[in-house]
Structure formats: C-alpha cells, structure tokens
Amino acid sequence: MNKPGYNHQPSSVVVFRTDASLQVGSGHVMRCLTLATALREQGAACHFLCREHSGHLIDMIEARDFTAHRLTMPRQTDCAARESDGQPAHAHWLGTSWQADAEACRPVLAHLAPDWLVVDHYALDARWEEAVLPESTRLMVIDDLADRPHRADLLLDQNLGRDVADYAHWVPANCQVLTGPHFALLRPEFAALRKVSLARRHQHPPFKRLLISLGGVDKDNVTGQVLSALRDCDLPPALDIEVVMGATAPWLDEVRHAALTMPWPTNVVVNISDMAQRMADADLAIGAAGSTSWERCCLGLPTLMIVLAENQRQVASALDNLGAAKLLGPVDVIAETLPSLLNKLGSSALFEMSKTAATLVLGSGTEEVLAEMEQVDEAYLIGEIHL
Known part of the structure; x- marks a missing residue:
C-alpha cells in the first residue's frame, strides 16, 4: 500500500x-x-x-x-x-x-x-x-x-x-x-521518536529533566519570569533544566545570565535542530500553548502551559479540560501558580497527563x-x- x-x-x-x-x-x-x-x-x-x-x-x-x-x-x-x-x-x-x-x-x-x-x-x-x-x-x-x-x-x-x-x-x-x-x-522526527518516548514514560521515571520552551521570540521575557518563579519551588536537587530559545529572542542575554544563577544546572540552547529528542528526554515541560503543544502531545511530554497570546487561550483551555496538560494561566500569575502546581505533580500525575496527551496527536x-x-x-x- x-x-x-x-x-x-x-x-x-x-x-x-x-x-x-x-x-x-x-x-x-x-x-x-x-x-x-x-x-x-x-x-x-x-x-x-x-x-x-x-x-x-x-x-x-x-x-x-x-x-x-x-x-x-x-x-x-x-x-x-x-x-x-x-x-x-x-x-x-x-x-x-x-x-x-x-x-x-x-x-x-x-x-x-x-x-x-x-x-x-x-x-x-x-x-x-x-x-x-x-x-x-x-x-x-x-x-x-x-x-x-x-x-x-x-x-x-x-x-x-x-x-x-x-x-x-x-x-x-x-x-x-x-x-x-x-x-x-x-516534522517526521516526532513520529520516529514517539514509541521510545512513550515507552520511557510507562516506566514512571523520576523527575530529573525540565524543558522550558516559550517560543522562538518570547518578546516579553516570560522565560525569565519562569526561571525566577522556579527559585521558590521545591524541586529535586538532581534536576537539570534546559531552556530553548530562538536567536532573535530580544531577552536572550538576560536569560543566559539568569541561568547562571539558578540553584540547579540550567542550560540555554539556541536554534536547535533536535527538539524532538530533547522533548523525548524531558520529564516535564513548561511551554507556550502554541503549535509546539502538538509536538509535546505526540511524544507524551507532560506540560505546564502558559498563554502568551489570545489565540492560544482556546487550545490551552481544551488541553487543560482533557487533562492533557495543566494550565498555569496568564503571565502575571506565574509566580503564584507555578510553585503550587509543581508541588502536586507526582510521577502518577505526570503519567496520566502523558497518556492523555499522547492520544491526541499520532x-x-x-x-x-x-x-x-x-x-x-x-x-x-x-x-x-x-x-
């Protein structure tokens, strides 16, 4: 055929x-x-x-x-x-x-x-x-x-x-x-990595890798606000944080500086070509409710979403209602909602979110x-x- x-x-x-x-x-x-x-x-x-x-x-x-x-x-x-x-x-x-x-x-x-x-x-x-x-x-x-x-x-x-x-x-x-x-x-690499990504999550892996991706531009430096809010979160000591940005992001230098002062190893990468692999390796993502939502769903990557534009609101609400992701809310409440949500996310909650997300995008x-x-x-x- x-x-x-x-x-x-x-x-x-x-x-x-x-x-x-x-x-x-x-x-x-x-x-x-x-x-x-x-x-x-x-x-x-x-x-x-x-x-x-x-x-x-x-x-x-x-x-x-x-x-x-x-x-x-x-x-x-x-x-x-x-x-x-x-x-x-x-x-x-x-x-x-x-x-x-x-x-x-x-x-x-x-x-x-x-x-x-x-x-x-x-x-x-x-x-x-x-x-x-x-x-x-x-x-x-x-x-x-x-x-x-x-x-x-x-x-x-x-x-x-x-x-x-x-x-x-x-x-x-x-x-x-x-x-x-x-x-x-x-891109085809998401379908190619789907099976291995979902199989790894079925093992209920510990929370060791956090991926932050808030669009290639992030003109309002929401990434910086997320990093600031994470400082008040009770996260595993062995956690590795990875931040993905675009080369044209106006706050790139500020984010790089903030990453150097984080309590956990925090790596900022720019214009990467292996996003699918990085998503497959991550245990949790903090991301915008834009088109990358479907990449994360394909790989079953549990996500805390942030609405960065009005046209993302419907998608964010639908994913949250289904349990395929958790909505952090608008930018101005991140400092309050991020610590609260992270404290509730055990391995079982991450797995249930992953299962639901994976059913939406093949x-x-x-x-x-x-x-x-x-x-x-x-x-x-x-x-x-x-x-």
Whole structure:
C-alpha cells in the first residue's frame, strides 16, 4: 500500500506567504517549513514570500535551501491600511496595507505560476487572496482563528476544539476543511521518536529533566519570569533544566545570565535542530500553548502551559479540560501558580497527563495534509473544482 503523500512532478511549484517577527512570533514560519520540507521530498520546488520585519526568519528559510522572496518594510507613512473598516483583527501584523502587500506579491506569483499558494498569516483574508491568486493555482490557508473570509480550496486549523462548522461561513462550499490536532504539521522526527518516548514514560521515571520552551521570540521575557518563579519551588536537587530559545529572542542575554544563577544546572540552547529528542528526554515541560503543544502531545511530554497570546487561550483551555496538560494561566500569575502546581505533580500525575496527551496527536498530520492536497489536485484535474 502506498504511503499517503502528495505526488508532485519535479516541475511543481508551491509558494508560501507567511511571516515571523517579534510580534508575530516564529510558529507560522516553522509550520510552513515543515510542510515545505515534506513537499520538497515529493518533488516540489517551494518558495517563500516574507516581509523583513524585525525578528524575521528569512535567513533560516534560506539556510534550509528554500528560495525566499523578501518584501521590504514600507516607510512609516505607508503602513496604515487603506480602508478603516472590515480589517482582520490582526491586520497590523502585516506591516502595511493588504493592498500594498498584494501589489508586492502579485508579480512574484505571476512569474512563478505556482500549483499551490499556501497562506499562513492572520492579517490576510479573501480580498488579498483574490487579488494575487494566479489562474489555476490552488489555495491552501493555514489558520487558527476562524474570524475572516477565505477563498481557499483547502483550509487547515490544527487546533483542539475547532470544528469544521466553525468555518462554514468563511470559506466556499467546495473548500475542504481539516480541523483538529490529528492534522498537526509535525516534522517526521516526532513520529520516529514517539514509541521510545512513550515507552520511557510507562516506566514512571523520576523527575530529573525540565524543558522550558516559550517560543522562538518570547518578546516579553516570560522565560525569565519562569526561571525566577522556579527559585521558590521545591524541586529535586538532581534536576537539570534546559531552556530553548530562538536567536532573535530580544531577552536572550538576560536569560543566559539568569541561568547562571539558578540553584540547579540550567542550560540555554539556541536554534536547535533536535527538539524532538530533547522533548523525548524531558520529564516535564513548561511551554507556550502554541503549535509546539502538538509536538509535546505526540511524544507524551507532560506540560505546564502558559498563554502568551489570545489565540492560544482556546487550545490551552481544551488541553487543560482533557487533562492533557495543566494550565498555569496568564503571565502575571506565574509566580503564584507555578510553585503550587509543581508541588502536586507526582510521577502518577505526570503519567496520566502523558497518556492523555499522547492520544491526541499520532505524528502523521503532515502526511495526512499532503494526501488531502493530492485529493484536491485530482478533483481539479477531473473538473470537479473550477478556479
């Protein structure tokens, strides 16, 4: 039986429109890179359209041998949207008006004539999509909000608690909508390490390794606040703490300094390429309730979650209600809630959390999405979808 996948010809082209910044964070680009890597393995040529925000990840994209088309930051006077009403809630994340962004993207897309355009950006909606989409190009939207219209052929919302019906009024009737963490875009190493990670947790290992990962940017230095709160916690003397950050994190130097003064050995690592292994080796994580939630679930890593953005609140509540993770709450209560929760987490509680989390994500989401893209292509080729 053939493995699910997107059977590209070598000439196929896929373009991603996504951004990273100190405000947006790194999650949108990272999940697009996961999908792009899988597409490339199937023979597609993948390009990225990204704006040069402060904290962008364009250099990382290029280091992974993808072609990146840089969108320059406009003058301050050009940043305002041309329309005052009807803007997406996150329109300011674009750094310019949607019309100006479309004007910059349109010639690149016209030249590349991609088979697929993949858009992962809270600031863009159907108006932008209709303005830039070349004829015969299929459109995939990756979203988490269900708060604006799209003219997509395929839409992915990988979040727990989301339902297909949430997008009924936002997409065309023929749009294929994929919802839930079953479709989470994870790199293959997470599925590869799932079995050994879960087997280790079945042994009820002692609490020896704590992993802290609060996003690649962490613009508000929540990591520093977590380290400060941990000083008041009754933790095992032999504990090792590992902190994962991105190279563009503005508080990186401060966190490194704080790590040197912790009562337990605390190692700060930057831009790592083996996150799956580090998660598999950890006994507990303190992390943001963003897209890394699905990586932790796949490996059954018990987690204390922190809500860093409003769009993470629904995911955090759903995971907490199921018992797949524990919600620490917003940033301003960490000093109170972290010691209390840690004191209650014995080996049995960690194991139960791990078991529940592991049922949510199997690690095959990227392959499932590739298979859905292939089905859309097949429907287009036989005329069921008219662009």
